[in-house]
Amino acid sequence: MKKVSSSLKAMFTSWKITLILLVHYVILLAAATFVEKAQGTAMAREIIYNNPLFYLLQFLLILNFCATAWQARLWSQRKYGVLLLHISFIVILLGALVTNMFGFEGIVHIREGETVSQMRTMEDQRSLPFSIRLDDFKLVRYPGSHSPSSFESFLTIHTEEGERSEHIYMNKVIYEQGYRLYQSSYDADEQGTILTVNNDTAGTGITYAGYLLLLAGMLLTLADKKSRFRQLAKQLKRVTPLLLLAFLPTLSFAQKAETEHLLKNTIPAEQAEQWGRMQIQCPTGRIEPVDTYTDKLLRKIYRSDTFEGLSSEQVIIGFLMNPSYWGNIPFIRQTNKELPQAYSLPEGKYIRFFDVFSEDGSYLISDAVDKAYSRPAAERSR
Structure with missing residues (x-):
């Protein structure tokens, strides 16, 4: 009996077991995400989230985090940040478990x-x-x-x-x-x-509390001068200047050449900034500055607030001024791998505006757009 007890204690206090459980948990969450996108939330709940094995995995993770925190004696060693991180993971997992069991x-x-x-x-x-x-x-x-x-x-x-x-x-x-x-x-x-x-009132409340504890734990860990994060930060401070000196000239030259070419087809930054202060009414009826609206547009299209050193105002007004030029610039982020095959679009990370139109001006993906907007917002990820 003692051997069994010792074996269980050694297993639940092992960091290797922690890693194995976390890897399985991440794999299941990733699988649930793919199932949810392909078959809907209901199918993901039925196959994964409401599966007894998934409940068991969450329960084992909670036990493992409790055991490792106790074994490491984090409180007595005054590693409060690390202790809070352990507690936050336990609370978040507990919230997820409560959600899966009692939420609907x-x-x-x-x-x-x-x-x-x-x-x-x-x-x-x-x-x-x-x-x-x-x-x-x-x-x-x-x-x-x-x-x-x-x-x-x-x-x-x-x-x-x-x-x-x-x-x-x-x-x-x-x-x-x-x-x-x-x-x-x-x-x-x-x-x-x-x-x-x-x-899911109970599960949501527990999970939010876990996130607050996670934030507090991260802040305490970063503030601890003896933490691993502070040691890595010191090492990065020594290496970063050397890396910048090695690569900055080449990167700066390439970016400068590209930016100068784009600037010929838009307005200067000063004028764009003045234009960005104008107030407009967005499609939702809200009154906001132009730069706020253009920032949202560029983030949605390019996944960034700037493009090749140009502000969002310069990009949008450049497109309005010279659509024939900007329509051939590949800056539309393509995340759906099915669209290129279904509509003969170029494959790659970015596509051009003109790529989604046929020679006669027809919008190639109009059916896909209408279908996407008719689905629930949670299922419109691509």
């Missing part, structure tokens, strides 16, 4: 003028402690395009205390009696809405 999610489909008080989950129908009426649904499209820019629902929530009006749209969440409701999709005839309903 479903959808509510409502037609205009209809009132519903039930949600449909993967397993069954569940009654809600309130009812929802869809008063109106609106689909807003980008000017001059059929692509939806946003869709929103005007609802009336009925509870025991009375009723109230709510306006829900993408990235706007409604909280009601522990339930979270957010806009996920809509009917093809634009007369109905589909809301995702989530109930």
Whole structure:
């Protein structure tokens, strides 16, 4: 019996076991992500998140972190930052375990003028402690395009205390009696809405607490002069200047040549900055400076606030001034590996604006865009 106890203790306090468990956990999370993108959230929950083996893996990780923290005597050695990191991982895993075991999610489909008080989950129908009426649904499209820019629902929530009006749209969440409701999709005839309903008050609270502990642990670890992070930082300070001296001249010359060529097809930075201060109304109706809007556009297209040394204002106004030039610049980030094969697009990290149009000016991926916007926001990753 003692041998078994010693073996279990040695196993749960082993960093090798920690690494093995974490690798398996990461692999399962990655697999769940792929399943969710391909088959939807419900399938990912059924195959992975609600699998007893996944629960067991999370439980073993919690035990392992507790055992290693106790074995290392982090408190007595005053390694408070590392101790908080261990505790934060335990709390985050505990929150995930609570979510998987007790949280649930479903959808509510409502037609205009209809009132519903039930949600449909993967397993069954569940009654809600309130009812929802869809008063109106609106689909807003980008000017001059059929692509939806946003869709929103005007609802009336009925509870025991009375009723109230709510306006829900993408990235706007409604909280009601522990339930979270957010806009996920809509009917093809634009007369109905589909809301995702989530109930996970306990799991969400525990997980957020874990993130706060993780932040505190990281700050304490970075502040500790004897920590491994501080030692690595000192080593990097010695090596970084040498690396910069070796590569900076070549990089600077190449970037300068490219930037000068682009500058001939846009406006100077000073003028772009002045233009960026102008106030405009964005598609969502919000009044904001031009530079705020162009920053969002460039981040969405190129995944960065700048392009080859040019600001977002210079890039966008350059495209407006000389579309024939900028349309041939590959700066549209391509993350979907299926599109090049389906629509004969160039393969690579970036494509040109003209690549998504045929010779007669037809938008090659219009069907894919419409299909993407009709799906829930969580499933529109590419």
